[in-house]
Amino acid sequence: MEQLTVKTKSTSYGVHIGEKVYDLFATEYKDLLDNADKVGIFADAAAASYHLGKLEQALKKAAIPFEVHVLPAGEDCKTADNFFSCHSFLLQKNFTRQSILLAFGGGACGDLTGFVAATYMRGIPFLQCPTTILAHDSAVGGKTAINMPEGKNMVGSFHQPAGVLFQPDLFTTLPKREVRSGMAELIKHAIISDADWTESLLLNSDFPYFSAEELPAELLRGIRVKADIVAQDEFEHGNRKFLNFGHTLGHAVEAYFGFGKVSHGESVMIGMAYAFLMSEAYGGITKEFTNRFIRFANHAGYPMRAILDVEFKPLLEFMRKDKKVSSGDLVFVLLHSLGNPFTEKVSEIQCEQSYHDFVSRIKEEV
Ligand SMILES: NC(=O)c1ccc[n+]([C@@H]2O[C@H](COP(=O)([O-])OP(=O)(O)OC[C@H]3O[C@@H](n4cnc5c(N)ncnc54)[C@H](O)[C@@H]3O)[C@@H](O)[C@H]2O)c1
Ligand SMILES: [Zn+2]
Incomplete structure (x- = not known):
């Protein structure tokens, strides 16, 4: 497994890439996840249909309970409607300011999940678990956004993830x-x-x-x-x-x-x-x-x-x-x-x- 650290003025976080990367839920990210009162996975529908089991198994192995919310595949998830339905999901499932989100999908899912995390109860942490090659770019750097009918990425914020975990065998189905x-x-x-x-x-x-x-x-x-x-x-x-x-x-x-x-x-x-x-x-x-x-x-x-x-x-x-x-x-x-x-x-x-x-x-x- 390879890794590097992203350091900004306000925070720093790890980016990990390798086959056993989700094992880190039981080690490096165990405290972060254990300290959260709820863990939510926002999953791209296509990525979920192929690979969600791998993420779920790793969390179960680390004894971390979670809720799953499946998003429309790809860019369709980055709408204002969907943004608010994500917030409703979190409210209905009793997520709080002490909760954490995991984005499981490509750049679209990461951008949406990041923006929901940036705004839910004025901001909660999130982890990026990218499933596309493009997300080597989008999952790092903290830009989050949704689209408006008037233009792409027009509403969003900077919100850095707490970590980025790439499992390259997920890319085989792209x-x-x-x-x-x-x-x-x-x-x-x-x-x-x-x-x-x-x-x-x-x-x-x-x-x-x-x-x-x-x-x-x-x-x-x-x-x-x-x-x-x-x-x-x-x-x-x-x-x-x-x-x-x-x-x-x-x-x-x-x-x-x-x-x-x-x-x-x-x-x-x-x-x-x-x-x-x-x-x-x-x-x-x-x-x-x-x-x-x-x-x-x-x-x-x-x-x-x-x-x-x-x-x-x-x-x-x-x-x-x-x-x-x-x-x-x-x-x-x-x-x-x-x-x-x-x-x-x-x-x-x-x-x-x-x-x-x-x-x-x-x-x-x-
Ligand atoms: N935040 C940033 O800094 C930043 C940078 C670049 C791009 N972006 C954003 O990223 C988005 C593009 O990201 P993307 O290219 O990952 O697109 P995407 O998230 O739309 O995913 C592309 C397609 O692949 C499918 N998919 C995802 N994982 C899969 C897998 N493992 N196997 C099979 N299919 C899979 C998705 O359902 C979708 O249909 C755009 O919305 C763009 O604005 C953000
Ligand atoms: Zn780009």
Whole structure:
């Protein structure tokens, strides 16, 4: 079992990854769970159908009683209605300020559970037990949120988990699309931190698929990048923005197609290619590199051609709504070089021009 510690100004917690990780309920997390008057598992329906037994058995073995609340699978759980029904569940089951929640699912379940934990009786602790590869990103760092009809993640808070427990054999049932989605965030962590690591991923013709032996080490590397950034800038006043690499256009693409149609990571992969193209003008990325990245992403199964018929205007509308907009310009994370990100305000007209270049580039390359 591997582990690292996330340290913020207000708290610190462990991130553990390995086959026997739920054994920690009987050891490292025993006191935390025993001291809680109630333990609630909020479980993604799909993750629960395959794997909930593993979590339940580990808790039973540690002699910890619990209640289970099954959530709609995936992004559908992040609604205001569902948020309030989670609170009703906790109230009806007599959870108190001394209770604790466990999030068992992907990033969606983790975001919702975290926000319920942040708000139930003004805040109770929670543990992240992620079941998707993408959650190597979302489960660490304490951002929690639900969606509004007007936009994604529009209501939420910062609430750090008390621990994060990854059991990698849960990832074996993930659909390929979800593996692609999670691995986009992994390569993002490489791109913003480490040129050699990025190069090794780009040279891997099997990307985004890793063997069961290789995957934990790669994920831990990604988690370390996120943990280091969160330690420096918990509330996103500075460097934490670098984690948004690829997300300004990525979120717009995801919203344009309707959440879930093109997955989060697939959209971010498109957004990263666009950010590389912009970095040709504002940073130090070469045209050859951007083209190579577009071909790499396409070869790895990311739907780069999905945007060929998409006009800029509707994407701009979504980008304007994004939290990253300041005073009429759009803010992008760009690169001086691999491992050296910076933020740049770019005018909407320039974004549009770059977008047309981007569409032509994709047509030429894939
Ligand atoms: N808080 C953060 O810092 C942060 C960062 C990145 C993303 N996010 C959020 O994370 C969410 C995306 O997370 P995600 O990609 O994990 O998506 P997800 O939680 O929607 O899960 C993806 C799909 O996989 C299914 N699933 C989950 N575990 C499974 C398993 N083990 N086997 C088979 N199927 C399984 C789910 O039911 C769902 O259909 C978005 O809502 C995004 O906003 C948050
Ligand atoms: Zn993301």
